[in-house]
Amino acid sequence: MDRMASGGRAALPVGLRVVRGADWSWGNQDGGEGFVGTVVEIGGHASSKNPDNTVVVVWDTGIRGNYRAGYEGKDDLRVLDNAPEGINILSFSLHLVSIRFFSTAVSRPTT
Secondary structure, three states: OOOOOHHHEEEOOOOOEEEEEOOOOOOOOOOOOOOOOOEEEEOOEEEEEOOOOOEEEEEEEEEEEEEOOOOHHOEEEOOOOOOOOOOOOOOOOOOOOOOOOOOOOOOOOOO
């Protein structure tokens, strides 16, 4: 996958779920191997603090950090593929049935 989107911006959109990538060198800043985070900001023209080809991630642990997404030829992250490929989602309709209870008074003969 091409690392760069048009305009030199990282091709990891906001909202994307990510895990450690091939060039990870930040210890357990993500919470540890296998922890998942969400891209919340893309570095570049709209960001005065973060350079092009970087992204800001908030890890599920609450830690926030800036990571390379093509910056200096490095990729700290990889996309978490959690799509339900090959799984059929069953859909069904729930029909509400109205049931009426009839009460009948039984009259007893008087003697």
